[in-house]
Amino acid sequence: MIRDLEIILGITGSIAAYKGVILARELVRQGANVHVVMTANAKEFITPLTFQTVTGNPVTSEMFELLTGSEIGHISLADRARITVVAPATGNILGKVANGLADDFLSTMIMATKVPVLFAPAMNTVMWSSPAVQSNVRRLVAAGYNFMDPESGELACGVMGQGKMADPMRIIEKIKAVLTPNDMEGEHVLVTAGPTVEHIDPVRFVSNHSSGKMGYALALSAIRRGAKVTLVSGPTLLSPPVGATTINVGSAEEMANAVLEVAPTASVIIKAAAVADWRPTARAAAKIKKAESGVPPLELEETRDILKTLGERKPEGQTLVGFAAETNNIEENAKIKMVSKKLDIIVANDVTRKDAGFHADTNAVKVMTSDDKHIGIPLMEKEKVADRVLDAIVKYRRRMKAAKHS
Ligand code: CTP
Numbered sequence: 001m002i003r004d005l006e007i008i009l010g011i012t013g014s015i016a017a018y019k020g021v022i023l024a025r026e027l028v029r030q031g032a033n034v035h036v037v038m039t040a041n042a043k044e045f046i047t048p049l050t051f052q053t054v055t056g057n058p059v060t061s062e063m064f065e066l067l068t069g070s071e072i073g074h075i076s077l078a079d080r081a082r083i084t085v086v087a088p089a090t091g092n093i094l095g096k097v098a099n100g101l102a103d104d105f106l107s108t109m110i111m112a113t114k115v116p117v118l119f120a121p122a123m124n125t126v127m128w129s130s131p132a133v134q135s136n137v138r139r140l141v142a143a144g145y146n147f148m149d150p151e152s153g154e155l156a157c158g159v160m161g162q163g164k165m166a167d168p169m170r171i172i173e174k175i176k177a178v179l180t181p182n183d184m185e186g187e188h189v190l191v192t193a194g195p196t197v198e199h200i201d202p203v204r205f206v207s208n209h210s211s212g213k214m215g216y217a218l219a220l221s222a223i224r225r226g227a228k229v230t231l232v233s234g235p236t237l238l239s240p241p242v243g244a245t246t247i248n249v250g251s252a253e254e255m256a257n258a259v260l261e262v263a264p265t266a267s268v269i270i271k272a273a274a275v276a277d278w279r280p281t282a283r284a285a286a287k288i289k290k291a292e293s294g295v296p297p298l299e300l301e302e303t304r305d306i307l308k309t310l311g312e313r314k315p316e317g318q319t320l321v322g323f324a325a326e327t328n329n330i331e332e333n334a335k336i337k338m339v340s341k342k343l344d345i346i347v348a349n350d351v352t353r354k355d356a357g358f359h360a361d362t363n364a365v366k367v368m369t370s371d372d373k374h375i376g377i378p379l380m381e382k383e384k385v386a387d388r389v390l391d392a393i394v395k396y397r398r399r400m401k402a403a404k405h406s
Helices: 017-029 048-055 073-080 091-098 105-112 131-142 168-178 213-224 252-265 306-313 330-340 382-405
Strands: 006-011 033-038 083-089 117-121 151-154 160-164 188-193 228-233 245-248 268-271 278-280 300-302 319-326 345-350 362-369 374-381
Touching (some): 033 048, 083 091, 083 168, 091 117, 213 228, 213 268, 268 306, 268 382, 306 319, 345 382, 362 382, 374 382
Parallel strands (some): 083 117, 188 268, 268 319, 319 345
Antiparallel strands (some): 345 362, 362 374
16 A cells, blocks of 8 residues: 555654654655655754665755756645655644744645645653644644644653654554545444464364454454444454454454444444354363373364354344355355355455465455455455455445435
């Protein structure tokens, strides 16, 4: 999503300017073309050469240095970019933009741009909570400017409180959200992800290869599109998506309890988790000792089919989406699951492919809807697959609403 994006990164005079370097580096790593604009005060904290080296582009700071031919520097740069990010943003730049002042390159460029602007403020707690800064922030929000609010913690001046510039990875997530249309606003999306673990004894368990990546990508994508997201996750190595309510579970039974509690308030449920179909009939309270028991018999019983239960209880207007992990007869098997579990949509996954399915960062799926639309999603990053799956869900819900009203 960041790949090939033209981004203007404004750096203002704060000690957090060094975090601007981390942000620039990560944006470049993700494939963006980053143009840094520094204020005079920013150059007291860090040199333009650092940003030039990291981004591979010249750094701009002087008001009149970019006049080439008929192009006016601040306007041509502002027009080319998809977004302007000011990180760190001081109280001074917020005050200038809120009050229509343009006395240097950065403030002039912000005034001259039509692209979205995202501020990530960084300042001392007292400054951040001051009436002047807070009223400027309110005014800027009302005017359509975007904010990544500062975090709380120990500030560079030694004080504890809110004022630290948001973590660069969170700012990147916010950039993606700002650039994504809010077509899921008002929806409550419940996503399940990852494997479940079914214990044999306190140290041994039965599980599967699910990494959780597909479910987490779906949760993130839904957040970016403006949805409220609840993620019910089995054990994974992934960080919880910022902006989601994450409920961590272990076994299929724990997942069932969490999902069935949240489900009545969800408008969309996406079951990307690889739920264990069977669990040991008994869980030993203490570790089974090899010398005492030899090879123990492993007797299994079926777990509750969460998706099937959801299908049976589905309230009107809820869209239920299942995943089908298949190794053969993929479409036929997936369709049987869609009908038998009363789903609206099924996402069929060939888990024998090395470049798709469980552990891969990429996936290739087929989305099938109950009104008989088939959408093939070729091999791409799971983040993009998630976007396409959500496109299909949004369109399906629009079709259902239109059909209801006709
Ligand atoms: N699922 C579930 N509860 C279970 C088993 C599966 O909610 N106990 C859900 C999965 O989250 C997925 C869908 O059902 O969305 C299909 O899972 P899959 O393992 O492909 O199919 P199964 O129904 O278990 O059938 P089979 O294993 O025989 O293919």
